[in-house]
Amino acid sequence: MISNLMKAKNREFFRMQIKSMLKIVSLALLLGFGLATQAEQTAAPAADPKIAKAQQMIDDADKARKKAASVESEWRDTGKMIKMAKEALKKGDSVKAMQLAAKAHKQGVLGYQQAMAQKDQGTPSYLKY
């Protein structure tokens, strides 16, 4: 009778131990998965910030170029610079891409300003009427 009682207690203890071990293992697995996912999430942008920035700068430069073109004031080399920036980015040279995109953006902005500054301009003063 006593031995039966002891056996039952042991079984119960053993079951409890397995349960707690399973809890620990599943917790560890969950934690591990969570950390791995987070690591993955942080790793992707960590590898890309310059590329993403360069791409954004190229897009901005192209917008500025189109704005200048809309007032017939696009400069000669702006489009070429954007093309070269895209090629540099393809090759992974994000620094060169950013430099070219910045130049192209400036040209686009200046081209637009140039047209706006002359919007209401008439004939020049050196022509005498």
Add this chain to the structure above:
Amino acid sequence: MKKIIQSLALLALSGSIAISAQATTPEEDLAAFQNFFKNRFPGVPMEEYTNGVYSIDPIGRENWEAIEEFPPYEPFIDEGQSMWETPFANGKTYKDCFPDGPSIKGKFPYWDKQQGMVITLPLAINQCREANGEKPLKYKKGPINNILSYIAYESRGQATNVVVPEDDPKALEAYEAGKKFYYTRRGQLNFSCANCHLQNAGMKIRSDILSPALGHTTHFPVYRSKWGTVGTLHRRFTGCNKQVRAKPFKAHGEQYRNLEYFLTYMSNGLPLNGPGARK
């Protein structure tokens, strides 16, 4: 109250002066444009401007006159004559499109009310070709220069006589658009056409003398030694725009057609002497 009325009156007056200073007629523009050159180069007869920079550059003129003894554009005239006389696949010729041809350059550019646009000679040639089932020619280089050379040669002596018809306000709009283009600074170097060929005509840019704008349109198409062939006026427009680092426009697109309309108007009265030879 008096002060307010006075200042308002002054403002209105100054406003009207500014507007009237801007709203000039094509005839007034022409007089101002041609007078500018009369005052700038008083010894140069008006007809001389058809010779471009050689009207004001005696050393360059000597070389040019030597070149003109054996004109480099002659083979292009011959080729153009052959083009003019060769029937299209449908049996028709250019003569069917231009009954007064080939001496027709003096009629171009003109405002076409029906099409609502400026029609230039190269555009009319391509419209003729397309109407007869032929492929249009490229506008800057190649065979279009042959037929243009022939037409220009046959039209020598005709007076430039561009008309801005008063019965269609769109014609004046096109003229004004061309005028605005001419005086607008563009490109990274911030130059307008007028900066070089009006304001600074006769001045040096590197080793070259800037040609006067007056007469610019009379001698096209032109054999340029730099090109090693004959090229169109719109090819030259493209080159000029590129030189000031502006993105050029489409040859015979609206911008350059209107520019040609204005610029040719400014040479009204000058005789046509194309094709020409330039360095």
